[in-house]
Amino acid sequence: MAALEGLRGGGGLVFSPPGTHRDEEEEDSPAVLLSVLAQHGQLGLCFYDSEDSSLHYMKDTPDNHELRLLARVIQEVSPHVIITSAKQERCMTRFLQRLGELWDIIIFVGKQRLLSAHLPFLPPSISESDKMSYLSSCISFDSPLMLRTVGALLKCLDRRRVGVELEDSSVGVPILQKGVVCIDRDTYSVLQIFKSELHPSVYKLHSGEKEGLSLYGILNRCRCKFGSRLLRQWFLRPTQDLAVLHRRQEVIRFFTSPQNSDVLSTLQSSLRNIRNIPTLLRRMSLSHTKVADWQSLYKTVYSAVCIRDTVRRLPQSIHLFHDISQGFSDDLDYISSVISRVVDFETSIAENRFTIKPNVDPAIDEKKRRMMGLSDFLTDVARRELEHLDARIPSCCVIYIPLIGFLLSVPRLPSMVEKEDFEIEGLDFMFLSEDRLHYRSQRTKELDDLLGDLHCDIRDMETAVMTQLQNTILERSSSLHKVLDLAAELDCLMAMSSASQEYSYTSPKLSSHRKITVTQVAGQKHLPQTSGTVRKKLSVGLIVFMALIGSDVPAKEAEIGLVDGIFTRMQSRESVSVGLSTFMIDLNQMAQALNSSTGNSLVLIDEFGKGTNTVDGLSLLAASISHWLRKAPVDVPHVLLATNFHSLLQLGLLPSSGLLSLLTLETAVDGNELVFLYELKEGICQSSYAANIATLAGLPISLVQRGVEVSELYRTGRPIKRIDKASSDECRCVVEKFLNLDLEDKDLDLQCFMKEELLPSAGELLNRS
Numbered sequence: 001m002a003a004l005e006g007l008r009g010g011g012g013l014v015f016s017p018p019g020t021h022r023d024e025e026e027e028d029s030p031a032v033l034l035s036v037l038a039q040h041g042q043l044g045l046c047f048y049d050s051e052d053s054s055l056h057y058m059k060d061t062p063d064n065h066e067l068r069l070l071a072r073v074i075q076e077v078s079p080h081v082i083i084t085s086a087k088q089e090r091c092m093t094r095f096l097q098r099l100g101e102l103w104d105i106i107i108f109v110g111k112q113r114l115l116s117a118h119l120p121f122l123p124p125s126i127s128e129s130d131k132m133s134y135l136s137s138c139i140s141f142d143s144p145l146m147l148r149t150v151g152a153l154l155k156c157l158d159r160r161r162v163g164v165e166l167e168d169s170s171v172g173v174p175i176l177q178k179g180v181v182c183i184d185r186d187t188y189s190v191l192q193i194f195k196s197e198l199h200p201s202v203y204k205l206h207s208g209e210k211e212g213l214s215l216y217g218i219l220n221r222c223r224c225k226f227g228s229r230l231l232r233q234w235f236l237r238p239t240q241d242l243a244v245l246h247r248r249q250e251v252i253r254f255f256t257s258p259q260n261s262d263v264l265s266t267l268q269s270s271l272r273n274i275r276n277i278p279t280l281l282r283r284m285s286l287s288h289t290k291v292a293d294w295q296s297l298y299k300t301v302y303s304a305v306c307i308r309d310t311v312r313r314l315p316q317s318i319h320l321f322h323d324i325s326q327g328f329s330d331d332l333d334y335i336s337s338v339i340s341r342v343v344d345f346e347t348s349i350a351e352n353r354f355t356i357k358p359n360v361d362p363a364i365d366e367k368k369r370r371m372m373g374l375s376d377f378l379t380d381v382a383r384r385e386l387e388h389l390d391a392r393i394p395s396c397c398v399i400y401i402p403l404i405g406f407l408l409s410v411p412r413l414p415s416m417v418e419k420e421d422f423e424i425e426g427l428d429f430m431f432l433s434e435d436r437l438h439y440r441s442q443r444t445k446e447l448d449d450l451l452g453d454l455h456c457d458i459r460d461m462e463t464a465v466m467t468q469l470q471n472t473i474l475e476r477s478s479s480l481h482k483v484l485d486l487a488a489e490l491d492c493l494m495a496m497s498s499a500s501q502e503y504s505y506t507s508p509k510l511s512s513h514r515k516i517t518v519t520q521v522a523g524q525k526h527l528p529q530t531s532g533t534v535r536k537k538l539s540v541g542l543i544v545f546m547a548l549i550g551s552d553v554p555a556k557e558a559e560i561g562l563v564d565g566i567f568t569r570m571q572s573r574e575s576v577s578v579g580l581s582t583f584m585i586d587l588n589q590m591a592q593a594l595n596s597s598t599g600n601s602l603v604l605i606d607e608f609g610k611g612t613n614t615v616d617g618l619s620l621l622a623a624s625i626s627h628w629l630r631k632a633p634v635d636v637p638h639v640l641l642a643t644n645f646h647s648l649l650q651l652g653l654l655p656s657s658g659l660l661s662l663l664t665l666e667t668a669v670d671g672n673e674l675v676f677l678y679e680l681k682e683g684i685c686q687s688s689y690a691a692n693i694a695t696l697a698g699l700p701i702s703l704v705q706r707g708v709e710v711s712e713l714y715r716t717g718r719p720i721k722r723i724d725k726a727s728s729d730e731c732r733c734v735v736e737k738f739l740n741l742d743l744e745d746k747d748l749d750l751q752c753f754m755k756e757e758l759l760p761s762a763g764e765l766l767n768r769s
Contacts, residue, residue, distance in 0.1 A: 034079035035153035036070060037145045038092040043069055044145025046153055047077055057150060059184075060143035062233045064485075065091045065278060069237075083152050181238040181548055182565035182596065186589055190571045190604070191215070191541050193235055215542065219551065221498045223271040226484055227491025234492065238548035240562040245510055247319050248493055248550030253507055254318060255497035256552070264494055266310055271491050273303040277484045281477050284470040291348045294339065297473070301336045304328055304483045307490070320493070324486050331479040335472075342469055353459070354466045364461045371454050374400065381443055382408070390424065398444065402455040406444040409436050496551045505552035508543070509559040514600060516563075516638055518543055520556035533642035533665060534570065536680065537604045540640060541566055544602055563602045563638070567593035570606040583611030590624060593637075601637035607644065618645045622653035629657045644688055 036045040041064075046057035063069040074082075084096065188194060197212035211217040216235055222228040239245065255264050275296040283289050308328035316322045347355040358365055378398040385408055386396050396410045408427065412435045416422055422429050427439035473480075499505070518540060543553045547560040569589040572582045580588070586608060593603045608624070609617025621643060628636050636659055648654065649662070664685040666677040674692035691708050695701070706723075713720045737757055742748060 031081070032077055032079045033081045033083065033153060033156060034074070034077055035083040035149035035156070036073075037085055037149050037152075038063065038067060038070070038089060039145060040089075042145055043067070044143055044147075044149050045070070045073060046146060046150050047079060048153055055150070055153070057146055059182075060145045062236055067091060067095045070095065081156070083149075083156050085148075085152070181240060181563065182567075182601075183238065183545070184567070184592060186571065187541070187566050187568045187604075190568045191538060191545060191566075193545065215546070218503075219496050219499045221495035222491045223268050223495075224274040224487070224491055226274065226276070226488040227271065227495065230488040231492045231495065234549045238545060240548070240564060242510060242512065242562070245548070245550045248496075249507055249510075250318050251320050251490075251493040252497045252500060252550070252552060254315070255494055256500050263310065263314065264497065267307060267490065268494060270303040270306045270310070271487060271494075273299040274484070274487050274491075275300045277480045281474065281480065284474055287467065287470070289354070289466070289470065291345075291352060291354065294343055294348070294354070295345060298336065298339045298343070298345075300483070301332050301339070301480075304487065305332050305336055307487065308332070320486070320489060324490065327479075327482040327486050329479050329482075331476040332483070335476060335480075338469065338472065342465065354462055356462050356465050361461065361465060364458060364465070367454055367458050367461070370451060371458065374451075374454070378406075381447070385441060385443060388426070398447075399438075400455070402453065404430075405440075405453060406447040406451075407438045408441045408444055409438050411435065412437055493550075500552040503554060505554055506556060506558060508547040508553045508555075509557075510547060511559065511561055514561045514634075514638075515559060516540075516544065516561055516602070517557070517559040518553075518555050519558070534606055535678075536665075537570065537606060537640045537642065541568070541602065541604050561600070563600050564598055565596060565601040566604070567597055567601060567637075568604045569593060569608050570604055572611075581611070586611055590620075594624060594627060597637040599633075599635045599637060603637050603639045603641075605639065605641040605643075607642065609643075609645065614645075618648060618653070621645060622648055625654055629655050629659060633659060646685070646688075649684060 031050045032047055033050075034045065034047040036043070038044075041062055042060045043063040044058070044060045046055060048055050058073070061069060082096075082099070084092070088096070192214045194216050195212035195214035197210055211220065216232065220228055220231055222231055254260055277297075277300060280289075280293050280297050280300075283293055305328070308324060311321050311324045311328075314321045316325060342356050342360055344355045344357045356364065358368075378400070382396050382398045385398065386393070389396060389410070392413055392415075393410050396408060398406060399409050400406055407430060412432070416437070422432070422437055424439065427441050430438045430440055432438070539554070543555055543558055544560055544563060545566060546553045547558065548563070553560075567589075569586060572585045572589075590605070590608055593601075593605070597603055609621040611617070612620075625639075625641070625648075628639060654660065662682065662684055663680050664683050666679045666681050667689065668675045668677060669692075672692070672695070674689050674696070690711075691704050694704050694707070710720055734757065738753075741750075741753065743750075
């Protein structure tokens with residue numbers, strides 16, 4: 001049994017896997033401490049490696065109820081200690097119970113602890129107010145679970161007296177170097193991977209957001225919500241695992257073939273009936289099952305059998321088809337047949353309770369037979385009772401009320417006013433309802449003893465049958481969980497196949513080398529109408545992203561080397577709540593790319609440095625590019641950069657390197673009209689074409705012409721003359737006063753005129769200019 005190491009005084013739940021207890025002489029040996037938290041389908045974690053005093057983190061990432069991603073992390077990291085919270089969801093508790101026995105409690109506040117920690121890589125003179133901005137370039141503050149795990153880890157390191165010397169080069173490195181691709185929220189926003197919008201209907205504003213025009217919205221053609229949920233997980237966790245990507249590509253390649261369109265339609269129609277299996281099984285385990293749940297389960301299992309039978313006729317060389325053929329076991333046939341044989345859905349819907357079909361339980365059938373013949377029998381009993389009643393009572397009937405039994409019911413006579421008037425000899429008064437008096441007679445008591453509470457007995461017995469049926473299904477729950485996982489994967493891949501057919505996408509060639517080659521990029525319908533350079537970068541980023549989720553891509557040909565991260569500096573998410581300037585946001589994005597990118601990363605940059613002084617912005621851009629160019633070729637990421645700082649090359653600010661390629665978008669000038677050809681070619685743009693674009697934007701012609709004139713004067717170093725009317729009139733007035741002076745007049749004080757008239761006017765003109 002695994003042992004647990006508790007923290008004296010509370011504060012942390014620390015789990016040590018078997019065989020990891022260390023003696024005093026082993027205190028200096030390297031140790032790995034993993035801190036993890038799972039909530040609402042999200043997983044946040046970080047780990048500390050004492051060998052190089054580095055802290056690694058993974059941003060909040062979706063994980064399933066079995067926490068497979070966490071299991072994979074533990075397998076790759078091999079931690080000596082696992083730190084987590086005692087306030088866990090059931091899935092996390094079960095996972096930890098498989099590792100060992102839980103022991104202590106943890107409460108942590110991650111963000112504040114991170115800000116207050118001693119971090120040697122921080123500048124020595126940094127203020128407390130600037131620390132947040134600096135750290136946000138190294139670690140994502142958009143992942144609350146991850147931040148909480150960081151806080152817990154720092155607390156544990158402090159209590160265990162482990163040195164927290166965090167190296168600058170290691171901060172921000174993703175935890176899974178071989179699997180998950182690092183993509184931050186800015187990149188998702190720039191590429192429009194997701195885009196949430198309020199529902200257009202006024203009546204559904206409070207029901208949540210809907211997916212807008214985005215890549216996820218285009219590819220999400222899933223027929224069940226679990227397929228949509230899994231597809232979103234794929235989008236949030238692109239992978240470098242070639243085996244996983246090839247598994248997805250072979251299914252998409254099969255369904256994009258026109259000859260398999262009928263199979264695609266058949267499978268998609270069956271997938272519509274796949275329901276929430278975990279919720280159904282949880283209700284069964286709690287005996288809270290409703291009639292609608294039994295209907296949903298039967299439809300799910302029946303549809304799963306149909307999917308399996310269809311897939312078994314397809315090529316079993318495709319891994320997913322083979323897994324479905326084997327994973328959808330004969331247990332599904334058994335579950336489907338036993339539900340069909342036991343549950344009477346028509347009667348259950350009519351009575352809104354679980355009922356069983358005939359010939360399932362002989363005892364229940366006998367009681368139901370008695371219940372069905374009860375009406376005629378009670379009519380005969382009532383006729384006999386009437387013979388012994390007061391002659392004033394015109395009629396009576398014997399009724400059956402569940403939980404009460406058989407009662408004699410007679411109409412209320414006019415003379416029966418007070419409660420004492422209700423008494424009838426030989427009868428026990430029970431209650432008055434709707435001017436009818438209900439009594440218990442000797443015969444009704446005999447009926448209770450003879451027949452019992454038939455209705456309740458039948459319900460109790462059918463409930464017992466339902467419990468047995470639930471237990472039978474729960475014993476085979478593993479087969480049902482496989483149905484959900486494999487059906488969701490099939491749904492996702494068929495959805496991407498449908499989109500690939502509609503938009504004529506191409507299957508990319510995936511390889512482990514660093515090369516990225518794209519030929520004839522097709523238009524992306526969900527991208528905004530932006531400039532050519534921006535659109536080219538977005539298209540490349542999207543093609544790489546789509547390849548890393550296994551999808552076909554919008555290009556004639558594409559060969560994609562596996563990248564470990566996509567970083568962008570293209571869009572500033574400005575907000576008053578952020579408390580940062582536009583330029584500071586740009587710097588944070590650039591810092592993230594510089595600190596976290598590797599030789600296998602893709603970096604997209606557009607107009608970095610434009611938010612500050614021109615010289616400062618140009619210097620920062622040149623320094624950033626030079627930083628990458630001075631690295632070893634294997635450590636230089638794929639960088640696509642667009643800038644209007646032409647002096648970057650004119651002044652020779654970049655080191656000469658064979659890694660640097662200069663490209664420009666081809667244009668043509670037809671008279672005064674500028675035509676964009678949107679074709680990349682080698683070379684440098686000789687003009688920004690600002691005047692042409694300003695004309696296209698609708699600026700007044702006179703304003704554009706004056707701008708061209710001033711630009712030419714500034715470029716050639718000639719003086720720029722003002723053309724505003726007020727300055728010309730003042731100059732003319734001063735000249736006229738001077739010409740009107742009588743220079744032969746001996747009383748003329750020329751110096752006084754120059755001081756009072758000419759110099760003030762000249763000073764005003766200088767101040768205005």
